[in-house]
Amino acid sequence: MSARIRTSQDLDALGAAGAATLYPDRLKILIGAASCGLAAGAAEVEAAAIQAVKELKLDAVVARTGCIGFCQREPLVDVVQPGGPRLSFGNMTAANVRKLLKGYAETGQLPAEMALCRFQSEQNVPQGQTHTYAVGANGAGKVPEWTALDFYSQQHRVILRNCGSISPLSLAEAVARGAYRGALRALTQMTPEGVVKELLGAGLRGRGGAGFPTGRKWDFARRRQADEKFMICNADEGDPGAFMDRSIMEGDPHAVLEGLIIGAHTIGSHRAFIYVRSEYPLAVSTMRHAIAQAQAHGLLGKDIFGTGFDLTVEIRKGAGAFVCGEETALIASLESRSGEPRSRPPYPANSGLWGKPTVINNVKTLSSVGAIMARGAAWYAGCGSEGNRGTTVFSLVGAVKNTGLVEVPLGITLKEMIYRIGGGAATHRPIKAVQTGGPSGGCIPASMLDLPVDYEKLAAAGSMMGSGGMIVIDSGTCMVDLARFFLTFTAEESCGKCAPCREGTKHMLRILTRICNGQATPADVGTLEQLAATVKSASLCGLGGTAPNPVLTALRYFRDEFDAHVRDHRCPAGVCRSLTTFVIDAKACIGCGLCKKVCAVKAIAGDAKSPHRIDAKTCTRCGACRSVCPVEAVVPEA
Numbered sequence: 081m082s083a084r085i086r087t088s089q090d091l092d093a094l095g096a097a098g099a100a101t102l103y104p105d106r107l108k109i110l111i112g113a114a115s116c117g118l119a120a121g122a123a124e125v126e127a128a129a130i131q132a133v134k135e136l137k138l139d140a141v142v143a144r145t146g147c148i149g150f151c152q153r154e155p156l157v158d159v160v161q162p163g164g165p166r167l168s169f170g171n172m173t174a175a176n177v178r179k180l181l182k183g184y185a186e187t188g189q190l191p192a193e194m195a196l197c198r199f200q201s202e203q204n205v206p207q208g209q210t211h212t213y214a215v216g217a218n219g220a221g222k223v224p225e226w227t228a229l230d231f232y233s234q235q236h237r238v239i240l241r242n243c244g245s246i247s248p249l250s251l252a253e254a255v256a257r258g259a260y261r262g263a264l265r266a267l268t269q270m271t272p273e274g275v276v277k278e279l280l281g282a283g284l285r286g287r288g289g290a291g292f293p294t295g296r297k298w299d300f301a302r303r304r305q306a307d308e309k310f311m312i313c314n315a316d317e318g319d320p321g322a323f324m325d326r327s328i329m330e331g332d333p334h335a336v337l338e339g340l341i342i343g344a345h346t347i348g349s350h351r352a353f354i355y356v357r358s359e360y361p362l363a364v365s366t367m368r369h370a371i372a373q374a375q376a377h378g379l380l381g382k383d384i385f386g387t388g389f390d391l392t393v394e395i396r397k398g399a400g401a402f403v404c405g406e407e408t409a410l411i412a413s414l415e416s417r418s419g420e421p422r423s424r425p426p427y428p429a430n431s432g433l434w435g436k437p438t439v440i441n442n443v444k445t446l447s448s449v450g451a452i453m454a455r456g457a458a459w460y461a462g463c464g465s466e467g468n469r470g471t472t473v474f475s476l477v478g479a480v481k482n483t484g485l486v487e488v489p490l491g492i493t494l495k496e497m498i499y500r501i502g503g504g505a506a507t508h509r510p511i512k513a514v515q516t517g518g519p520s521g522g523c524i525p526a527s528m529l530d531l532p533v534d535y536e537k538l539a540a541a542g543s544m545m546g547s548g549g550m551i552v553i554d555s556g557t558c559m560v561d562l563a564r565f566f567l568t569f570t571a572e573e574s575c576g577k578c579a580p581c582r583e584g585t586k587h588m589l590r591i592l593t594r595i596c597n598g599q600a601t602p603a604d605v606g607t608l609e610q611l612a613a614t615v616k617s618a619s620l621c622g623l624g625g626t627a628p629n630p631v632l633t634a635l636r637y638f639r640d641e642f643d644a645h646v647r648d649h650r651c652p653a654g655v656c657r658s659l660t661t662f663v664i665d666a667k668a669c670i671g672c673g674l675c676k677k678v679c680a681v682k683a684i685a686g687d688a689k690s691p692h693r694i695d696a697k698t699c700t701r702c703g704a705c706r707s708v709c710p711v712e713a714v715v716p717e718a
Contacts, residue, residue: 146331
């Protein structure tokens with residue numbers, strides 16, 4: 081049976097064991113094996129590494145870690161030499177990892193020219209300690225330090241502090257990097273009132289929605305007198321293109337558990353739930369393993385830290401309904417009822433799960449709490465901007481060169497996010513807009529990219545922080561069609577309980593479809609705008625209240641595109657088939673023939689190195705030719 085952890089000395093002893101595996105005295109090969117890495121082929125790379133170690137008789141260990149964020153470069157393999165540098169290698173294959181290890185076996189050095197970056201140091205964030213790696217020989221010092229890469233240069237990792245470094249299945253390694261230090265302080269040295277005061281001083285706001293102050297929410301539930309209270313982690317991440325919560329659970333599950341322990345103790349709860357969608361099997365299995373480890377060491381269960389405080393944590397899997405991200409719908413699902421929201425008040429902090437006071441926090445919020453309790457409010461509040469303290473995580477995707485998970489201080493501008501971290505446009509097409517906050521967020525034009533990323537300023541622009549999705553859009557996107565895409569999602573995900581959302585989103589979708597098909601009138605645009613405002617103001621829950629945001633911001637900032645569709649029967653972006661005729665600009669065409677090769681209906685003719693042409697009668701307007709043209713010679717007819 082594992083030894084119970086009761087004191088800081090117990091944490092020190094377990095952390096020492098974790099440090100021995102984090103920084104072993106032999107070669108360590110670390111495979112990024114979160115869902116993104118596995119999808120890119122990490123399992124094959126891992127198998128090749130294990131086989132190479134065996135065949136080459138290397139004194140080495142092959143271990144798995146979570147996602148460090150640079151999903152664009154998966155599979156990622158980090159190699160740590162004993163007493164030497166930690167080098168990171170991107171876009172690895174089974175063949176490349178064999179080549180890398182064969183070279184090491186022959187020379188005792190890693191091929192620095194293959195490395196993406198090196199780690200000069202890693203920080204134990206909750207304790208403010210730093211582990212420094214030796215630079216090493218064979219040109220390793222010339223490899224850029226990881227924070228010098230554009231993708232990481234502006235980042236500040238608090239929530240993702242351990243992802244990509246520890247084994248998510250090792251409690252000892254998590255403790256070596258500061259896990260449960262904050263929980264120990266909160267439970268043994270602070271009162272619940274003191275914890276609330278610390279959170280309020282830190283300025284932590286909910287990272288999964290409108291940004292309600294976490295300390296205030298906890299205090300509401302703490303003050304309620306009840307025979308039972310509940311703490312819930314909302315891990316029902318349903319936004320298309322969002323994968324922050326999944327990556328945290330897969331990479332650092334004990335950060336989530338620590339936040340739950342602190343929150344439950346503060347409000348007086350002895351039972352907590354993690355509500356996670358069933359589409360996240362790796363996250364579920366990793367969290368279950370972490371719960372079992374925590375129970376075995378006395379961090380969950382009876383008499384935690386010898387304080388007399390008891391807590392059980394259960395995982396409940398949702399069926400994937402987007403609306404269950406809304407807290408009252410989530411509660412209904414936990415109660416084995418249909419996942420439908422209810423009107424508020426009463427709010428869950430007063431009457432939530434089974435009518436009892438309940439606190440619901442997002443994964444990112446809970447993962448921030450342990451570090452705040454360990455380092456203090458002033459440390460956390462020193463990052464971010466006025467009224468928007470600390471960091472948050474975005475999934476930066478779309479038309480940028482560097483995609484992945486990005487943790488930044490609040491207050492950073494959209495321009496810095498897109499052009500510095502994201503590396504700018506992924507193609508020669510200019511960036512047109514950015515959509516923040518998931519399918520219920522708004523589209524902000526390129527002219528407003530100096531806008532700071534904070535709750536109030538994004539809301540004023542018609543968008544929101546939401547769960548942290550950020551989709552970059554280039555000029556090849558039709559904003560009318562994009563609004564229709566997002567509304568299709570929210571209309572399908574509507575639970576149907578209230579008429580404004582159930583009927584309003586469907587009618588808005590019908591109007592948008594008519595606009596994209598060239599069948600709308602100017603009156604339809606006016607009706608769409610009025611209907612969107614009505615759905616936004618009259619819907620029961622946040623799904624309906626925010627579903628019109630993509631439409632309203634598209635109308636607000638890209639009205640000319642709606643006018644072109646309705647009045648000119650033309651799609652300026654060349655996306656809507658009914659309104660688009662493609663032509664080839666003879667002056668721009670280089671005669672490469674790529675368009676001709678991809679045309680399924682043979683509508684393109686032309687000789688090599690000569691301008692090509694499209695037969696409009698044969699063309700199906702699929703846009704395949706445009707997507708492969710290297711010089712943008714295929715354009716919509718004006």
